[in-house]
Amino acid sequence: MKKVIAVNTRILVSGKLEGIGNFTAEIFKRLVKWNPDYEFHFIFNYPFDDEFIFGDNVTAHVIQPPAKHPLLVKIWYNFSLKRVLKKIKPDVFVSPDAITSLTTDVKTLTVMHDIGFAHRPQDLPLSWSKFYNKYSKRFAQKSNRIATVSEYSKKDIIKTYKINPDKIDVVFNGVKESFHPASPQKITELTNNQEYFFYIGSLHPRKNIINLLKGFNQFKQKSDNNVKLVIGGDFLFQANEIKFTLNDLEHKSQIILTGRLTDEELNTWLSGAIALSYIPHFEGFGIPLLEAMKCNTPILTSNVTSLPEVGSDAAIYVNPESIKEIAEGMNKLYTDKNLRAELIENGQKRLKNFSWEKSAQLLWDCIQKTIHS
Template sequence: MIIGIDASKLLTAAKTGVEVSTTELIRALLKLDTENTYWLYSPTPIAGIEFNERIKNIVVPGRRLWTIRALSQELKQRRPDIFWSPANFLPNHLPAKAVATIHDLAFYLYPQSYSLKTRLLSIYTLKRAIKVSAKLIAVSQQTKKDLKRYFNVPGENIEVIYHALRTDFDQPEIDLSAAYPGLTKYFIYVGRLELRKNLLNVIRGFVEFQKQADEPVQLLLGGGKGYGHTRIIKLIKQLKAEGYIIVKNYLPAEHLPTLYKKSQGLVFPSQYEGFGLNILEAFAAGVPVITSDLGAMAEVADGAALLVDPDDVDALSGGMLKLLRDNDLRQSLIEKGKVRLREFNWERSAEKLMALWQNL
């Protein structure tokens, strides 16, 4: 079979969640599958993959609206047997067998965290993906439940394929004092700086934590600017917390292992996630995790994290106090995290994807 893949996300230089998971799964798939032929579509050449007669990079030049213009035209002229989009944005022209990955339904369930344009476009592309796809891939049981509940997608039409830890996570330790002067004892948040991540409550909870902590502790917020970023910065200033809440708009991937490892733990009580790759990163770094007691976060953590109500500011501050003061709890969560991490593997996910091709 010839499997076509929208591989445009492999071109992103500063990769975050979706780009990282897409890149990892495609690489694992190409390594394991020695039978099928793969056409990787992209607007410019892809580096870092060894292409040959069976694995080809189909370069389709184009910029604006590349998926529905340039890629659609290419698929109209020459169609693979199966087309997979690692997101819910599908070209107009498709083979009979199309597959789309749905990462989450945050734009639908938390509309206040997105612009009107983003919400309408995301809902449209999701509904179209549901209509034209032979199979949908959900990245968690939670996303599968949401598709069934809110869009009436039959369960048999959805395959759950988990993410795993990024393969480049094991990096040499860096000198934090040089790269992040002034950073001392700290908790860390990694992810987009947007309202949906519940950062307003994280900030409020951390301010309350500071009042009760026995020693100075900082909070490092690291991630790109998202919807509501201005409100997040405004709250930090209103609470006069600039002295101990540090905001970085991007944390380089090679810095993350050390930043996690040297922290007091990951604080990630998001209101909604499709998965939560940073939970696995914290597990790998050997630090405890505070995350939400609901949805995909509780699913991924599966008892290996300190779960809190994301709407309860006191629970957030109390959770940080527990991790700061209770070393037995810290060590217990760290060990459980290491065990839980073994359940997520890119090769296993690629095998499930290969089985999906065969069963279409």
């Protein structure tokens, strides 16, 4: 008799995949292909794109209500989802977005990428901050197993929620194969041969954009150069504070906001940069570090949470709360060509530890443990 795996795929929205969405898509497209003798049920919250139906062994379900508010999320997981799971009768329910049903009797595997909201509740809108801080521990306790994306996050979940370490598996993120060093011609066409530091990601409070802007401004004040800061990503929560800071900077004209980028544009901007400047307050993993390594780009990043674990010796680390350290890190990378070459070489070695194939196998092992728990 075929094993049945139900998967929460509400995070799979065409053209809007972020970190968790990419994790879900990259891993399950492999698991579906590798395991044709398993039956997968993908459970969506909205009409879905066929690109996410990764094989003939996938059955799709769309259930209501559209869960854009914490109250609707509770209804979706605890009532609508419960009914569908009762009908499907899966051997396991996998939820990659850190939320699970508290009412189902089905064995559950929940992927908790990080619990940054427990340490920095101010980085989320109030309703979501309250929701996660009220229910996340219960999700962890309810789940038969938990997967998370770094050793840092595993230790954090154990310490914060008092969860048995044997219940948690680490499933690292991978990086898209499409990332590669862009050709000099492509870089010239897009960047006009400018020198620049590059940030990629949402413009979100926890990404520490304000200190990045101030650090770059200080770097410019102390160094006579034509270097720009290019920021690729969309404004999210608390956008006005970032905009006010930007408008007050002496060197605001040297900062370029690209908005959301295509994968090709991102690859080219990243390939041409002096360094990736990714200095968040908190991170559960840090996929942009791997993307920079793939593009042969040095890295300036934070010395906190999971980032030293992921970056290893392929990055320069600074205190994300110190504008002075951020400016000094930029200056160090800008002026030391040998250091940049060393970081690039170290990045190529570090990359060998990460791939979506390895990630998919790790999650599959976790799924099997859950089924047989």
